[in-house]
Amino acid sequence: MHGLRTFVACLVLSCTAVMSPAGAGTVAAAAPPRWSALPVPAAAPAVYVADLAARGPREAWATGSESGPDGPRPVLHRWDGATWSRDATFPGAGQPGRLGKVQFVGDETWVFHHRDGAGEILRRSADGWTVVPLPQTLWYYQDFTAVPGAAWVVGEDDSGLKVLHYDGSRWTAQRAPDGVLSLRGITARSATDAWAWADTAAGAAVLRWDGTTWRDAQVPLPPDSNVYTVLPEPSGRVTIGGSQYADGVNRTYLTTGNGRTWRTTYPPLDNASAEDMVRGPDGALWLPVRSDRAFQSRYARVDGSRTGFSYGPRRTHAIEVQPRALASAGSTLLSFGTVEIYGSKPNLMSERLGG
Amino acid sequence: MARRLLVAALAVAMTLVPVAAADPLTWQHVPVPAQVRPQAGLNEAAATGPERAWAVGTDAVGRTAPGFPLLLRWNGTAWQRQSLPGAAWQGELLSVAATSASEAWAVGRDTAGGTRLLRLDASGWREDRAPRGVAVTKVVAGGGETWLIGSRDGAQALLRRDGRTWRDLPVPPGSVYGLHLLAADDVWAAGSSGAGATVSHWDGQAWQQTVVNGFPRSGVGTVLAVSPTEVWAGGSAGFIGGPVGRPIPPLLMRWNGTEWTRVAVPTDFGGITSLAPSASGGLGWVAVARSQKWGSPGGRPPLVPGPAFLAWDGFAFTPYDEPAVAGEGASSVLTLAPVPGAATVWSVGRAAGPEGTFAPRVLRFG
Structure with missing residues (x-):
């Protein structure tokens, strides 16, 4: 009898261990990573954060602008894996202008630079910074992307929509499909696989460059929707984030394609802008969302049908913490944005998940 | 000697008391x-x-x-x-x-x-x-x-x-923003309706409402009943048109048992947000949020800060700045x-x- 009792007790214990989602040893090992604050050299308010991109755990760049006596001035910060430092060695540093999107092209780092009303590309290699001038000045520069062998700048001039393409030696103007009124953004997986999101007379549309022509990618977007970002990945998966207006409210949607079919979901993101959505090191989609708490930022994690939220570190007297851009940096997730400490103007902040 | 001391002490006391009283609160x-x-x-x-x-x-x-x-x-x-x-x-x-x-x-x-x-x-x-x-x-x-x-x-x-x-x-017509409870059958309510600022009285059975100021969008949010023949209600005097944020005059109304009359206050704009009784139970204080007065003619800015608090002594207001x-x-x-x-x-x-x-x-x- 005693032996039977002991056997049953052991069976119960072993069943408990097996059915538990994580064994006791695993729980300690799988303690969820936390957000921590990373010091950032202050800039002159008012500050604006444009982009954050990471090549790996020991190299990331954050761009934007600060206030100067004659308008905005460009701001560039570099992450070396341990600290953020300010880079003022690029052409145009200290002069009026602002920095935009950061792209990694092979071993080089390319940054879009608005300078004196014109656009140019700052190109950083092992030899230092050089400038890639644009073939013409546009009224405004909507977006920029670059991959080995190709770069695009989209915007408008007095003749309308412009798609400027750089093949590494010369610029050409590309033709968008008929009916495209404007391009909202552009991104590329390779020189022969680029994606753009557009406004057409029929609504939002996603375009694709196949190395020869821009075509409507025929993505079945939700009706009455906007596209905020397109996230093509090396695996072939493409995730489109946007907002749909229905029944008087906007709601965030994600449309995901696997190369054969497209599927749309509506994660409970409270109409958060999917513009800054990235694929995190854990394989889930991450995006900053409006925090419901002062003193802390808030992030959403979308993993298939599951959506979870996490808060950044508590910051004393910070009445607003606004992450503006995210980037995967090795096994960590970097965030760059602004923080407003009560009584002072917003300034730069950075946070890291894991690491 | 004792009398001399008493007189001296009284003299000292009389010297001190006025000094203390003169120290402005x-x-x-x-x-x-x-x-x-x-x-x-x-x-x-x-x-x-x-x-x-x-x-x-x-x-x-x-x-x-x-x-x-x-x-x-x-x-x-x-x-x-x-x-x-x-x-x-x-x-x-x-x-x-x-x-x-x-x-x-x-x-x-x-x-x-x-x-x-x-x-x-x-x-x-x-x-x-x-x-x-x-x-x-x-x-x-x-x-x-x-x-x-x-x-x-x-x-x-x-x-x-x-x-x-x-x-x-039961509720009186319109909105109620403030109450003064004297008893279960003696309650005063300050509010507004489409007809203007309203004060209502509850006798335990029904509300009796009076439009105390008919200017469009006027309203009262605070009421103080001192006696059946002295009730005060404060709020703002309403507006017609004008830009957002345009200053609005305060509104102070008094009931004398027969009729409501408007009482002038020593500030030109702002809203009366609170009435408080004095220690004796009469009206003691009037609070005016966003109080502003006209500046000197032709001066800049045209409006200057006004008193935030008005002390009522039964006859007149004494303004106090915040x-x-x-x-x-x-x-x-x-x-x-x-x-x-x-x-x-x-x-x-x-x-x-x-x-x-x-x-x-x-x-x-x-």
Whole structure:
């Protein structure tokens, strides 16, 4: 009898261990990573954060602008894996202008630079910074992307929509499909696989460059929707984030394609802008969302049908913490944005998940 | 010799007394405790004596994030933060009223829009069941009565504490913003309707309403009944057109038992947000939020700050400015709380903070 009792007790214990989602040893090992604050050299308010991109755990760049006596001035910060430092060695540093999107092209780092009303590309290699001038000045520069062998700048001039393409030696103007009124953004997986999101007379549309022509990618977007970002990945998966207006409210949607079919979901993101959505090191989609708490930022994690939220570190007297851009940096997730400490103007902040 | 000493002592005393009396009483800034996190604001206070008062509001309010309920206690020397019972919730406490020295009610609203009702008894503050379906904005106590002002499905609601429950009462036409409870059958209500500013009287059976000022969009939110022949109501005098933020004149109305008449006040713009009785029970203080006066003719700026407080001596008003607080601006919310049995009055509210923020403001007179 005693032996039977002991056997049953052991069976119960072993069943408990097996059915538990994580064994006791695993729980300690799988303690969820936390957000921590990373010091950032202050800039002159008012500050604006444009982009954050990471090549790996020991190299990331954050761009934007600060206030100067004659308008905005460009701001560039570099992450070396341990600290953020300010880079003022690029052409145009200290002069009026602002920095935009950061792209990694092979071993080089390319940054879009608005300078004196014109656009140019700052190109950083092992030899230092050089400038890639644009073939013409546009009224405004909507977006920029670059991959080995190709770069695009989209915007408008007095003749309308412009798609400027750089093949590494010369610029050409590309033709968008008929009916495209404007391009909202552009991104590329390779020189022969680029994606753009557009406004057409029929609504939002996603375009694709196949190395020869821009075509409507025929993505079945939700009706009455906007596209905020397109996230093509090396695996072939493409995730489109946007907002749909229905029944008087906007709601965030994600449309995901696997190369054969497209599927749309509506994660409970409270109409958060999917513009800054990235694929995190854990394989889930991450995006900053409006925090419901002062003193802390808030992030959403979308993993298939599951959506979870996490808060950044508590910051004393910070009445607003606004992450503006995210980037995967090795096994960590970097965030760059602004923080407003009560009584002072917003300034730069950075946070890291894991690491 | 003894007589000489007495005369000398009297002379000294007579010298001292006028000096003390001549020392002008002013409104003093009283700091909130360090536990109050920015940014914060106070909505209302209730005092039960010189050594006990309660103030309610919210703190840790973000630019976009809602704050947390804030309850402060005055211990006779300093304000201290009082922890709230039960689980933490986000939102703010809107109103507090004391029914006795040891009993009080506070109402709040959480971020889901739900009403939160707190009750203080001998065992401390605890959360009480709020009346179902009512968005309560204010609790008022007096004359042995405790009432709630709120809305149900968008319609005005008034509830009266009856034993252990809250019972709905009829409501006067329009909206009710403030009450003065004298007894279960003697209640005055300040409000507004499409016809203008209204004051209503409840005799235990029905409301009798009077439009005290018919100017469009005028309204009164605070009422003080001194006697059947002396009732005061304060608010703003309304407006027609004009840009957003255009200053609006204050409105102070007085009932003499026969008719309501408008009483002139020594400021040109602003809203009368609170009336407080003096120690003798008459009108003592009038609080004017965003008080402004015309500047000198042709001068710049055309409007200058006006008095935030008006002391009534039975015949005339004496204006008092809000004391300057370093790093902060003027109050946009002023709510008075007289201290029973004393000449002291508290004012709590919300002032302009640095960089477009707001800050809690506690002032005391006397």
